[in-house]
Amino acid sequence: MDEQPRLMHAHAAVGMSGHPGLSQHIQDNTxxxxxxxxKQDIGDILxxxxxxxxxxxxxxxxxxxxxxxxxxxxxxxxxxxxxxxxTVLSIRGAQEEEPPDAQLMRLDNMLLxxxxxxxxxxxxxxxxxxxxxxxxxxxxDNSAEHSDYRAKLSxxxxxxxxxxxxxxxxxxxxxxxxxNLLREQSRTRPISPKEIERMVGIIHRKFSSIQMQxxxxxxxxxxxxxxxxxxxxxxxxxxxxxxxEILNEYFYSHLSNPYPSEEAKEELAKKCSITVSQVxxxxxxxxxxxxxxxxxxxxxxxxxxxxxxVSAASVSTHGSQANSPSTPNSAGSAGSxxxxxxxxxxxxxxxxxxxxxxxxxxxxxxQSQVDTLRHVISQTGGYSDGLAAxxxxxxxxxxxxxxxQDPTTxxxxxxxxxxxxxxxSDTSN
DNA sequence: GAATATGATTGGAG
DNA sequence: CTCCAATCATATTC
Numbered sequence: 001m002d003e004q005p006r007l008m009h010a011h012a013a014v015g016m017s018g019h020p021g022l023s024q025h026i027q028d029n030t031x032x033x034x035x036x037x038x039k040q041d042i043g044d045i046l047x048x049x050x051x052x053x054x055x056x057x058x059x060x061x062x063x064x065x066x067x068x069x070x071x072x073x074x075x076x077x078x079x080x081x082x083x084x085x086x087t088v089l090s091i092r093g094a095q096e097e098e099p100p101d102a103q104l105m106r107l108d109n110m111l112l113x114x115x116x117x118x119x120x121x122x123x124x125x126x127x128x129x130x131x132x133x134x135x136x137x138x139x140x141d142n143s144a145e146h147s148d149y150r151a152k153l154s155x156x157x158x159x160x161x162x163x164x165x166x167x168x169x170x171x172x173x174x175x176x177x178x179x180n181l182l183r184e185q186s187r188t189r190p191i192s193p194k195e196i197e198r199m200v201g202i203i204h205r206k207f208s209s210i211q212m213q214x215x216x217x218x219x220x221x222x223x224x225x226x227x228x229x230x231x232x233x234x235x236x237x238x239x240x241x242x243x244x245e246i247l248n249e250y251f252y253s254h255l256s257n258p259y260p261s262e263e264a265k266e267e268l269a270k271k272c273s274i275t276v277s278q279v280x281x282x283x284x285x286x287x288x289x290x291x292x293x294x295x296x297x298x299x300x301x302x303x304x305x306x307x308x309x310v311s312a313a314s315v316s317t318h319g320s321q322a323n324s325p326s327t328p329n330s331a332g333s334a335g336s337x338x339x340x341x342x343x344x345x346x347x348x349x350x351x352x353x354x355x356x357x358x359x360x361x362x363x364x365x366x367q368s369q370v371d372t373l374r375h376v377i378s379q380t381g382g383y384s385d386g387l388a389a390x391x392x393x394x395x396x397x398x399x400x401x402x403x404x405q406d407p408t409t410x411x412x413x414x415x416x417x418x419x420x421x422x423x424x425s426d427t428s429n
Numbered sequence: 430g431a432a433t434a435t436g437a438t439t440g441g442a443g
Numbered sequence: 444c445t446c447c448a449a450t451c452a453t454a455t456t457c
Contacts, residue, residue, distance in 0.1 A: 236436050236453045244435095259446090280445085281437060288447065289435090 045072060068187060081190045104208070107215040114222045116157045152225050160218045164211065171207035175200055239282070243272030245304075247282050251290075252304035257404055258287055287404070 048063055055063065067073065111117035178199055182191050239247070250268060251258050260268060265279045272279070290297050 238435065238454065278436075282435090284446070284448095285436065288449090292448095 041072060045070065045076070064188070073188075077188075077190065084190045084192075101212070104212050104215070107212065107219055110219050111160075111215060111222075114219075115153065116160055116218060116222060149225065153222065156218060156221050156225065160214065163214050167207055167211050167214065171204065174207075175203050178203060239272060239274060239278075243274060246271050247279070247286070248300065248304050249308060251283065251286050252301050253308045255301065255305075258283060258290075259404070 045067065048067060053060075108117065179196060182196050182199065185191060238244075247268060250260065250264070254260070260279070260283060262276075265276045265283075269276045269279045274282075
């Protein structure tokens, strides 16, 4: 901003010392004929104009006034007008265009969406609520954090608005200042309203580019806030025990094909009060981690399988032994795979029939139900001993490639599979 | 505080 | 789109 005066100073200096010959020449022609006198006049005027910036304000004002009253002024003014006529065309050609900035629009939209630039009430909290919903949190425990988030957001909002106001005010002030200046200058040089308009436009553009920076940094702040408060990854919470159990139950009871259908996922999501995508995530993680280290999950597998088997057993003993719908796949596939693999398997067998389940809640139950279990298994898979019975909880579903056996292959059981879904879920509902 | 568990994300394949 | 695999970031356990 202080560039201009400096530039003018430089210019004046050039006028003075850069071309001493010229002023010299002008000055040398003093007191000749009339034409020479006029020349000297003009030289004087020009000199005064050039040195005007070197003078003090009062001095300059006085000089300016003197110049304004000078008899040559109208003539010079006319010359300036003529020059202006010619240059104004090129100026007009220079501007034009300037489409609405896409970047600015994006920022505006985002700020509006985040409730920063929208209406005061509702905007922020609505956005926060939307964000909360999007984050897929359970909701109950993080309301406090949401209020924290809202507080921070409104803080950002407040800063944004005060800054924006400041900028607007500064813009207006500067605009009126420039307009006054131009008006003032219009006495000595021709200034068209269009020019003023253009100048105002330039100022506004400058200020809006500053505003854009403000908007950008506000957006950044909001993003950081969001990621800190709402990024689910950052505030990972373990699912509650019940949810994990439900998911595990489903997983191990569909071990041969642990791919819940969309409906099954929804069902599970509802039961666990998590989102469907969380269910998907869980199954994705579970499959991969189970496959990676089957041994590690063996005990867990046994536990859940036993549990489902027990419930199946109780169902079957209660009459409708319509072949234990809760473990369709595992039971089915158990029949189709020979006991080929893994010592883990035998270990687990041991533990099932031994007393290593004492600690588990279902341990006693399992022990007491072993016979029923055998019975059920023998009905569904045709096994006659406990060892074989346990096989159903082994990882037979995984094929040599590490992928899960296709449930539709003939080796898998056919009937109860019907979509690894909802049968199990249905039973408990 | 390191080790481990776990939910979420990312990037590639199909 | 789903799934897998690797990875991240946090939670939990020891």
